[in-house]
Amino acid sequence: MTPARGARAGGLSLSLVVGLTAAAFTALIATAASQAGTMALFTPYVGRVVRFTLLQAAASTVLSVIPALIVARALARRRAFPGRRLTLRLFALPLALPQIVAVLGVVEIWGRQGLVNRAGELFGLGPAIDIYGLTGILIAHVFFNLPLASRLFVSALERVPGESWRLAAQLGFDGRAVWRLIEWPVLKSQLAAVAGLVFMLCVASFTVVLTLGGGPRATTIEVAIYQALRFDFDPGLAVRLALMQLVLTGTLVLAGVRITQTPETAAGLDRRIVRPDGATPLARLIDALAIASALIITVPVFAAILLSGLTAPLVRLALEPDVWQASATSLAIASMAALLAIALAWPLGELAASGGEPAAGRSLRLFGGASQLASSLVLVMPPVVLGAGWFVLLLRVPGGINLGFGVVIVINALMAVPFVTRVLGPAIGESRARHDRLCASLGIGGLARLRLIDWPVLRRPLSVALAFALALSLGDLGAIALFGSEHLVTLPLLLYQRLGSYRVNDAAGLALFLGLLCLAIMALAERTARRDSGI
């Protein structure tokens, strides 16, 4: 691509991303303005919902991040622990699974009929845990975020230079000195970023709260938006809630929170490290307990998904037209959303790369910065808020609500853009830095450059990005919950409907299918990526 054509393509996709987001935003503002006279922005109900959103997010963050510090330290210093690598891989699973699938597993373990309560009854304690409400939301959020935070902390600890450990050995550090002088400074530097990330994920949590919360006592803003649009048919309320959510997420993004951090899997690097600490019986006990509790929170949930899925009426499900229909819809939406996400993110990456070049003109540089802004813009607008905007917009178009299929694709694509840019951006930048001058001097341009130079280099990051976007869209329940109908049902929505009509066995079977589908896609991508980096 020539620089001029590249900039035009970049400009086009930039205006598309901004335009699609801005349309939703404008619709929200316009609706709010048209009803401004008739209602206050901040009713007691809205206040209650906002308070609960913040409360559950704060509690989830504390419960996930602080134990993660101890778990990460244990995993980082028990390098000889045989299950170490497996544990770290297991810790990547909760985020790779569609949330609705994981929630089903959480219910199997912690629900009324679940393992924990049945064990409680056996000991005469009665059903001790009520999964529906704050408790369940916290359990599910810890299930997702404790492993994520642990992985991020472990990878921070593994970036400690080898010399530091040798120095510690030479200077005779004990466990306390290692914690104070090496581990804590590193963890502290990551603490704000990790806590911010977890808080943001919990503030924008939809599926968990929809399935385990609900009701006036335990509703977050996102779920309240959904209820206002789909049950109370109160677009005004939805708009006010959406604006509250925008203020919240906007503040977090301005404060520097990024949700696109992908933990690096440095677990494979086996550089020999001599650690002077951790040999005392107390240290061993603490580490064993930390790792064991983290595994107790995660492993049974995976096992439950697998076992209850396998005992589900799989044959009957496989013969049901509804299941076929939902699978086809899911695959169609996901593949189109993923392609659209890449079509939008690739030119944005090119633009960002040209904007960063020293020779870039002022307008190009401005554009480059703007394309990075576009990703943040998407972060400020979580899918349900984006959906709410489009929902009120389409209400004004006759028959507009039938455009659901297309809108879900667009929302899913926009959701994926920050993640795709995150994978593609650096690859594009590196390829351009390495090849631009060489290509210019050899006169390689246009399609020849795409075929000979860019494609071989970008093929692998592209497939990783594609897998990311596919899995994200396959697991999405936010957009489809808003726009779904009798005629528009994806797998996660079908799963949610079966769960809602107490056909738990059906739900378990669908969850296994959906979970395996997403994991297979992610595993394929991870393998490609690993082959690429030569590990």
Added chain:
Amino acid sequence: MTAAGIRLDEVAFARADYACLFDMKVPAGALVAVVGPSGAGKSTLLDLIAGFEEPQTGRILIAGRDVTHQPPAARPVSMLFQDNNLFAHLNVADNVSLGISPQLALDADDKARVAAALERVGLDGKAMRLPRQLSGGERQRVALARALVRDRPVLLLDEPFAALGPALRHEMAALVAELRNERDLTVLLVTHEPSDVTGIASHVAFIHEGRIGAFGTPDEVLGGKRNEAVRGYLGLG
């Protein structure tokens, strides 16, 4: 402090794709330039003496005492690395203080020693700086100051000046030589540039394919009667 000799007695060490066997006797108070091709085992030699690696067989003696199975902190050794000698979040004084107490619990005497060591390496007035506010040469001086307060008779330096320019390299080499004379240290210094240590080294150890290829005075090892491997290393055919 009396100087300490180092004896490596048939010290064998192997990893998956790598093996070495060192046998050598470093006289007390020597300043040994350790030279040789990349991957020959120069750093492994130092790691074995410092205790970061443990040999499969053989013995290591320092000042006549067997230290083969002692942990690094118990050995009479300080070591400087090429990089990352300092903790980035601690200031200069604290980094040096770690040589006295890992808990940073220092009395007035200790603090005076830290100040004196910093003055000796030419860093007085920079005690409160953070490592990132120092130049590469200054950072290595801080590490030297920490070695001074640790007060161990053996000093190992693993390419400590590789990241510095030629003038600074000579200045630092001169400082190491002075400290060795003042403190009666036995010094092993790995370098890629034999010229860095010309004039200060009392001995040269040439490491070749995991063995001591030659050991002697600079003139014996690098001079007219050098052996074939050394000639190849120096590029003299």
